[in-house]
Amino acid sequence: MGVMYIGCAIFLAAALITDLRSMKIPNKLTLPAALGGLVVHAVSGGWEGILFACAGLGTGFVLLLVMYWMGAVGAGDVKLFAGIGAWTGAAFVFQSAIYSVMFAGVIGLFIVLWKREAVLRLRRVLFNLGGFLIFRGGNPFKAGWESQLRFPFMVAVIPGVISAYVYLSI
Template identity: 30%
Template sequence: MGLLTGLLLAAVFADMASRKIPNRLVFTGMIIGVLVQAFLPSGDGFMPAFKGFLFGFGLFFPLYLLRVMGAGDVKLMAMVGCFTGSPAIFGVMLCTLLAGGVLSLIFSIKIKAFRQMLDNVKFMIFMKSIKTIGGGLTSSHDMAASVGSLPYAVAIAIGTAGYLVWQSIRF
């Protein structure tokens, strides 16, 4: 998992510096992840790596469509799925979402925007669900004012590391 750690750290530094995760980094990582899974004795094979890619991409893609995260974050999670395989990607994603929530709380408190974040959460839960039930889609002018942006590669790296460490301790 040293390769995955190095790729995630590179993504974190790039995301923090420019709020972008380079495609070259992610696509290279995807290829390496599939090759590691397919050809190393400790790998699970090509299909679990491919399924990890599909689930990592597919489960985060709706968040991109809702403008909750960027495309680079979705591709980075797909890359992680190539390394972890299909069974583990679900745990990685849960840990990543948990890490993202905690980091968002810390970030909003640090910039003194916690109240605005709570208002945004209420807005998303109530207003969007009411509009969806009524048959309408939320338009961009219905969005609440953003508290700011978080380099989500940090949450992906923490969530991935946390899950992998937990798995190694558990077994």
Template identity: 30%
Template sequence: MSTEQILLAVVLLGLLGVAVACDLRRHRIPNLLVLLGMALGLAGQSYADGLTGLGNGALGLAIGFAVFLPLYALGGMAAGDVKLMAMVGAFLTPYASLSAALSCLVVGGICGLLIVLARGQLLQTLARYGLMIRARAYIAPAVDEVASQTFPYSVAILLGTLASGLWWFVVLL
């Protein structure tokens, strides 16, 4: 790994740390943070690899955005999470961005499952999903159900990005 890549990784992780703190505290990810991160990611990519790096960063941004956008459109994710994943993509190559986005989705699913298990609502949640499959319609969760409460998805984005980065680091060694 080059010095530029290490610096980009440190900046990305710092920005993700701030995003997680904001999300946990206020359930919002500031647009200014995301825009600053996108600009820093694209500038860093450009500095490290010229126009090729800028193109990789722009494509990585688009991939991160495109993977999470359908989840926002279906109501399963907030807009800030989509923008945050796009910011992550700006720091990465297209392949690494896709890998990170998919890792974030897997980690988010694991986090959701762990929350359901911790609250003792596994059977209740499975029953509701079974009803939805049979009815072929969405059934809103009850107010006391864990599925009705927000989840700070920035945590899954941070952990998924770390897992993906570790994977790419190990593969490139």
């Protein structure tokens, strides 16, 4: 296991603890982690290392920024994936994001089924989607933010990152 994965794992462990405690991932964690990834790659790989880290940082940031605009994740998650990308590169952070979204969907489905709110939530989404298509207004998935299902995204990120590591290591 390389230094980049160990550094990323330490960063993710700290992010998991803060996200579980407060449902937030603070800047004082994400920004130093992203800078740390850039510095490690600059020292170990020179200009190629810097380009590798910047490509990963940009990929992670842009992928999650789109999800942030849709109302699916918080701003801390955007910076979290920028940090993951700075440590591990574009391919790894892309895979991690895909797996994390898949795990988040499964976790969300289990929570909805557990609370027995599946029909109510599906009806609300279909109603909002219908209004969006007919009147072309607003984001149908962002309506009723206060009633939206919320859980710490790090609960899905950890298995997503582990899955990406296993997939890319094979």
